[in-house]
Amino acid sequence: MQTAPAIRVADLCFSWSDQGKLVLDHCSLVVPKGEFWMLLGTNGSGKSTLLRLLSGLAVPQSGMLEAGQPVGFVFQNPDHQLVMPTVGADVAFGLVSEKLSLSETRLRVEEALQAVNLVHLERRPIYALSGGQKQRVAIAGALARHCEVLLLDEPTALLDPDSQRDLVEQVRRLVKTRGLTALWVTHRLNELEFADGAFLLEQGQVVDQGDPLRLRERLA
Known part of the structure; x- marks a missing residue:
């Protein structure tokens, strides 16, 4: 029997104001349990907002989201x-x-x-x-x-290259040895080699997903 995903988002819509532009516009994605996925996209595409919604720091206007509890959140700073x-x-x-x-x-x-x-x-x-x-x-x-899901919002943005690699390797190891599920926001394409999969977010929607190395080639 197939296990339920660790993170499931369907038709999620969110705006920071009642009449404002949608930051997330019918966004949908699934992260399998025990895997390490990365979330890519330009500034303003909705990556950090999605993590805040998954962690309960914000409430969507519509749609559905589920994440294995408890959830841990690691900020950029x-x-x-x-x-x-x-x-x-x-x-x-x-x-x-x-x-x-x-x-x-x-x-x-x-x-x-x-x-x-x-x-x-x-x-x-x-x-x-x-x-x-x-x-x-x-x-x-x-x-x-004992968090089941770990959300990381550009955790290496302020780190030097050696510390950057050490951190992503640590998270990869924790996912594989402790059964965690991780969703990691990044702008650094070199980090994709450690991921099981990746999503590309544009204007609040997932426009591509799957093999992280294929996405790296697309964005390089």
Whole structure:
């Protein structure tokens, strides 16, 4: 029996104002469970808006969207979402609502930091981290909450080439070893080699999808 997709969007419409132009115009896509897909498109095509809708940060005017819960969101600039003074405290912060015991919280934090190879930095101040390390802390926060779906909005935009490659390889590994599903927004065509599939968004609609290397050739 075929399993349900991790992300399903059908005829989704959204505008930032009641009478404004549609940012997403009957947008439809499906991301299979346990796969790493990328979302391409020019500025203003609706990529970031789609991620915000999937994460519950905005509500569509019409259409349908489903995403496996819980959902984790990694912003382009990690300084916009890391709020605690140290690495361990920030990863634990997202667990407050689950009302876990102290030992359960510590175990979740340690497991999440191990997954992104940052256990040795648990007590490190956030301000002392590199950009790539900060993004991995943000991902660890999602892993600690046992997120099924990971949404990443141009997470390498502010990183140097080495950190960029390290982060995309980390996410690829997490998808393949932990059963996560990831949807990653990018402008960097070289990142497509790590994806299982890709979508091309234009004027709020998916106009092409499938093999990421074919899409890279189309856009090169």
